[in-house]
Amino acid sequence: MASNHFDLIVAGAGLSGITSAAAAASRGLQVALVSSGPGSFVFGAGCVEVQNMDRNTPSLREALDFFCNLTELAGCGFRGGLEDKRYIPTILGCFQAVSLAPFYMWNGDPTAASQVAVVGIRGLSSFDSNFVAERLAYHACKLERSTAYTAHEIKLLTVADTFPGTLQFGNRYDRDPRFREELRNALLPIAAKANLIILPGILGLKTGQIEIESLEKQLGCMICELPTLPPSIPGMRLFNRLERHLRGAGVEFFTGFPIQQLQIENGHCKGVLLDTPARPLKLLSETLILATGAFSGKLLGTSFTSVNHDLHPVDANSAVIADNVFAAGAILRNSTARELNAKAILTGYVGGMLAAGVGVQYAR
Amino acid sequence: MRDDDVSLDNCLKCSDCNTACPVVTAHPAFPGPKRLGPELERMRREGIHCDSDWVEYCLSCHRCDLACPNEVNVSELIARAKATHKKSPSRRWRDYWLARPGLLGKLSTIAPGITNFWLGLKPVRLLMSMFTKITPARRFPAYSNSALRAPEVELNQGERVVFFPGCFIKYNQPELGCHVLQVLQLNGFKPEVANAGCCGVPSLANGLPGEARERAKANVNSMAAAVDAGARIVTACSSCGHMLKTGFAHMLEGDAELEKKANKIAANTFDLAELLMAQQDAGKLNTHFGPVAGKLKLAYHAPCHQKSQGIGRPWYQLLRHVPGVEIEDLNAGCCGMSGTFGFKEDKYLVSMEVGSELFAAIHTNAPQAVVTECATCQMQIEHGAGVSAMHPVDLLLNAYKHGARK
Numbered sequence: 001m002a003s004n005h006f007d008l009i010v011a012g013a014g015l016s017g018i019t020s021a022a023a024a025a026s027r028g029l030q031v032a033l034v035s036s037g038p039g040s041f042v043f044g045a046g047c048v049e050v051q052n053m054d055r056n057t058p059s060l061r062e063a064l065d066f067f068c069n070l071t072e073l074a075g076c077g078f079r080g081g082l083e084d085k086r087y088i089p090t091i092l093g094c095f096q097a098v099s100l101a102p103f104y105m106w107n108g109d110p111t112a113a114s115q116v117a118v119v120g121i122r123g124l125s126s127f128d129s130n131f132v133a134e135r136l137a138y139h140a141c142k143l144e145r146s147t148a149y150t151a152h153e154i155k156l157l158t159v160a161d162t163f164p165g166t167l168q169f170g171n172r173y174d175r176d177p178r179f180r181e182e183l184r185n186a187l188l189p190i191a192a193k194a195n196l197i198i199l200p201g202i203l204g205l206k207t208g209q210i211e212i213e214s215l216e217k218q219l220g221c222m223i224c225e226l227p228t229l230p231p232s233i234p235g236m237r238l239f240n241r242l243e244r245h246l247r248g249a250g251v252e253f254f255t256g257f258p259i260q261q262l263q264i265e266n267g268h269c270k271g272v273l274l275d276t277p278a279r280p281l282k283l284l285s286e287t288l289i290l291a292t293g294a295f296s297g298k299l300l301g302t303s304f305t306s307v308n309h310d311l312h313p314v315d316a317n318s319a320v321i322a323d324n325v326f327a328a329g330a331i332l333r334n335s336t337a338r339e340l341n342a343k344a345i346l347t348g349y350v351g352g353m354l355a356a357g358v359g360v361q362y363a364r
Numbered sequence: 365m366r367d368d369d370v371s372l373d374n375c376l377k378c379s380d381c382n383t384a385c386p387v388v389t390a391h392p393a394f395p396g397p398k399r400l401g402p403e404l405e406r407m408r409r410e411g412i413h414c415d416s417d418w419v420e421y422c423l424s425c426h427r428c429d430l431a432c433p434n435e436v437n438v439s440e441l442i443a444r445a446k447a448t449h450k451k452s453p454s455r456r457w458r459d460y461w462l463a464r465p466g467l468l469g470k471l472s473t474i475a476p477g478i479t480n481f482w483l484g485l486k487p488v489r490l491l492m493s494m495f496t497k498i499t500p501a502r503r504f505p506a507y508s509n510s511a512l513r514a515p516e517v518e519l520n521q522g523e524r525v526v527f528f529p530g531c532f533i534k535y536n537q538p539e540l541g542c543h544v545l546q547v548l549q550l551n552g553f554k555p556e557v558a559n560a561g562c563c564g565v566p567s568l569a570n571g572l573p574g575e576a577r578e579r580a581k582a583n584v585n586s587m588a589a590a591v592d593a594g595a596r597i598v599t600a601c602s603s604c605g606h607m608l609k610t611g612f613a614h615m616l617e618g619d620a621e622l623e624k625k626a627n628k629i630a631a632n633t634f635d636l637a638e639l640l641m642a643q644q645d646a647g648k649l650n651t652h653f654g655p656v657a658g659k660l661k662l663a664y665h666a667p668c669h670q671k672s673q674g675i676g677r678p679w680y681q682l683l684r685h686v687p688g689v690e691i692e693d694l695n696a697g698c699c700g701m702s703g704t705f706g707f708k709e710d711k712y713l714v715s716m717e718v719g720s721e722l723f724a725a726i727h728t729n730a731p732q733a734v735v736t737e738c739a740t741c742q743m744q745i746e747h748g749a750g751v752s753a754m755h756p757v758d759l760l761l762n763a764y765k766h767g768a769r770k
Contacts, residue, residue: 037433256430
């Protein structure tokens with residue numbers, strides 16, 4: 001029972017960090033996931049675009065399949081795949097073309113429904129149903145769809161002296177059965193005249209497939225839930241679900257303390273030092289995956305320029321900086337904003353598999 | 365914290381802290397750490413009056429600090445807001461006492477039998493709620509009439525360690541302190557008990573940094589010599605451990621000599637399980653665990669101040685290897701007690717609402733007992749979930765006893 005010795009340390013709990021930890025754990029590795037904050041989950045919902053990528057990118061299909069399966073196991077399943085393309089609405093009233101999306105967004109496509117009710121909540125300033133409905137109708141026209149969008153506003157009992165935000169509603173949805181009932185009753189008359197309801201993201205941070213699909217069944221109507229200003233309730237829900245699943249799969253979480261230093265000696269990384277109170281906590285591992293995002297690449301030093309075909313970080317002369325370190329996700333800085341999530345899943349999956357000694361291909 | 369500390373400028377308003385805050389989750393009207401921390405501090409620095417009664421609802425659990433991706437000292441900023449906050453006279457009077465468990469302990473253990481008898485009477489508790497705003501719904505922990513002393517068997521060999529007991533072990537559960545000392549002895553240490561008082565966490569949580577500073581000063585002076593002589597400090601209460609590691613040096617900023625001593629103490633302070641796991645890594649842990657009576661199904665609750673120490677889950681890792689013990693980490697958030705918070709009449713309902721997720725997880729898990737190293741978490745779990753709660757060291761000592769018998 002060595003305390004802090006692992007097969008793999010994953011740094012970063014964003015989309016790529018989570019995917020790589022899951023991939024490695026699925027191959028039997030003892031994984032530690034080190035993070036400070038839930039990555040980009042707090043800003044978005046995790047929709048994946050692959051339209052602009054080469055569909056034959058090595059390992060891409062495998063990675064997306066793995067991710068879909070992972071979310072299904074975590075109780076927050078994604079729909080779609082490499083060949084799919086759907087138009088998902090946003091709170092700014094436009095459509096975003098995606099290939100994969102969480103189940104509670106997938107039905108937002110204008111082809112999925114003919115009568116769509118866009119439902120706002122009185123007092124919730126971050127979602128304007130009139131604005132969204134009008135713009136969606138306009139954009140649906142441009143896409144040559146005849147879907148009708150109508151705006152609605154429901155009134156929910158709010159807590160006195162507060163400006164209700166999506167976080168308040170999300171927390172109450174999780175904890176208060178009366179609030180769930182109130183919301184359902186408010187939506188019922190609207191659902192009777194529509195086959196899709198578009199809502200701001202408020203359906204709980206801890207809910208999952210069972211709870212939301214049961215609400216759809218009670219309403220007799222599909223739901224599409226959109227992330228609003230941070231915190232994104234759907235994004236945090238996905239994160240909470242994945243975290244719970246990974247803990248169950250034996251991944252050890254070290255949350256809240258950034259990495260102070262990688263212990264690289266002679267081109268080999270022995271472990272990391274975490275910036276913990278009193279003295280740094282030392283974690284040892286055989287391999288390390290750096291998925292710390294676009295803004296914190298400093299750990300590898302200034303010489304880090306990109307990665308080679310095995311995802312090892314290399315310097316300007318293509319010399320490997322550490323032979324047991326892999327870099328994944330936005331730290332690679334080789335993605336456009338649109339393909340960021342797809343690349344995060346791809347490199348996270350490839351990194352996790354390579355760390356587990358499984359031969360998978362990665363082409364830059 | 366200095367006024368020129370600019371960590372608040374790192375706040376991107378991402379709301380990770382609000383999402384992680386147990387009070388925001390449970391109490392929809394609570395403005396949240398983002399507002400009460402960095403945003404109020406910014407106004408204070410501009411000289412704008414911005415006091416809010418809500419700062420009293422901060423549990424000082426440090427979950428916001430752990431959630432922040434940009435290392436803003438959120439809870440510290442809220443502690444500053446608490447220090448400048450004006451309370452009503454009745455709450456100020458109550459918090460004067462709650463902030464000083466050491467003083468309360470000293471007075472109550474003069475005649476513990478009488479104290480316990482009085483505190484156990486329902487009419488007395490109702491009077492206390494009327495005059496001191498302490499909830500009648502809870503029972504005060506019983507005070508003990510025995511004192512915690514270093515073990516009588518003199519061992520001349522073994523590494524010297526100093527056990528920092530904290531108020532709860534000192535005044536309420538000295539037998540738990542004895543168990544800590546025995547486990548240390550069983551692992552070849554030569555333990556002694558620190559001549560120390562309250563760590564200062566309750567004072568800080570109740571908005572009295574001056575009092576906390578006095579406690580820090582006294583404790584640092586009483587332990588500095590031992591640390592200089594090479595001894596390590598051991599804690600068994602997660603809040604004391606958190607304070608020794610993060611609070612003392614910070615509280616004593618401005619006094620270079622004391623700060624240096626405090627930093628040295630922090631660097632040499634170990635949670636008991638952290639120390640034992642370090643022994644394990646060095647191949648020196650006593651692993652003569654015997655199977656505890658029958659099969660024991662337990663659930664582990666990690667106190668917030670254990671998480672904030674950044675030491676992983678040493679107790680959980682350790683107990684998993686005790687034969688006959690089946691243990692699961694509940695991972696169900698904060699218990700809501702937050703030391704003295706749950707005793708306050710006006711905060712009682714919020715405290716219970718925060719804990720409801722943990723209580724539900726305990727009911728689903730249906731363990732024979734919950735294991736957690738924080739005394740007030742134990743109180744809250746027994747009160748809210750109706751399941752007995754114990755300190756992990758009791759279990760470990762029991763396993764050693766069964767191991768010796770084999």
